[in-house]
Amino acid sequence: MGLFSFIKNAGIKIFGIRKADAEDPSEVAIEELILEKAAAKKLKETIIDLQLQIENLNIFIDDDIAIISGLAHDQATREKAVLVVGNSKGIAIVDDQITVEHVEPEAQFYTVISGDTLGKIAKKFYNDTTKYPIIFEANKPMLSDPNKIYSGQLLRIPVLD
Template sequence: MGLFSFMKNAGDKIFGISKADEEDALEVAVEELKLEKEAAIKLKETIIGLQLEVKDLNIFIDDDIVLVTGLACDQATKEKVVLIVGNSKGIAIVDDQMTVEYKAPEAQFRTVEREDTLGKIAKEFYDDATKYSIIFEANKPMLTEPDKIYPGQLLRIPVLD
């Protein structure tokens, strides 16, 4: 799939970075590497905890860029992993290098804007606001309720059969 851009300061906070002014550059760099590694582990645990099937999942974080590799069981799983990673606070770009075991049509993606609802987005993509549940289901388990979306969040919009 390639590179995906996200709003770096929107989403779930996973880093907890704090830099003391007196630390020298080396100490800061070491601390940042440690925090990036911890954040990568936390993201991987989140993906596993959501029971998304990705063999040999590997996540590497460098500043605000994340490289994701592994073999996803299907296209939807691959796209959900990208969304989980990218919709995390502090992440601006996801370099998706995952492969897919069972290929299917790629979904479209849509960034949530202020005052958006899933119904409004469904109307935009499917010409039918009542199909909001398709978008909701496509973004589970990241979304737990249809009305809990936020500006800057990237959503998966699946192709209708």
């Protein structure tokens, strides 16, 4: 799939607190490496907890870039994993290196703006507000309520049959 851009300061916080001022630059670098490894581990656990099955899942974070790799059963699982990682505060770019067993059409992606609802987004993409459940289902389990989306969040918009 390639590179995906996200809004760095939107989403769920995954990084710990960094020290404000350190005298030794090497201490800062070590601290950042520890925080990045912890964030990658937390994201991996989240993907597993959401039951997004990706064999040999690996996540590497360097500053605000996350690289995700592994083997997903289908395109939807791949896209959801990318969204879990990218919709995390502190991540600006996701380099998707996941391969897929069963190739399917790729979904479109949409960044939520202020005032959006799933109904408005469904109207934009499907010309029908009542198709919002399709978007909701396509973004489960990351979305638990169709009324709880936020500005800056990236959503999957699946292709209709």
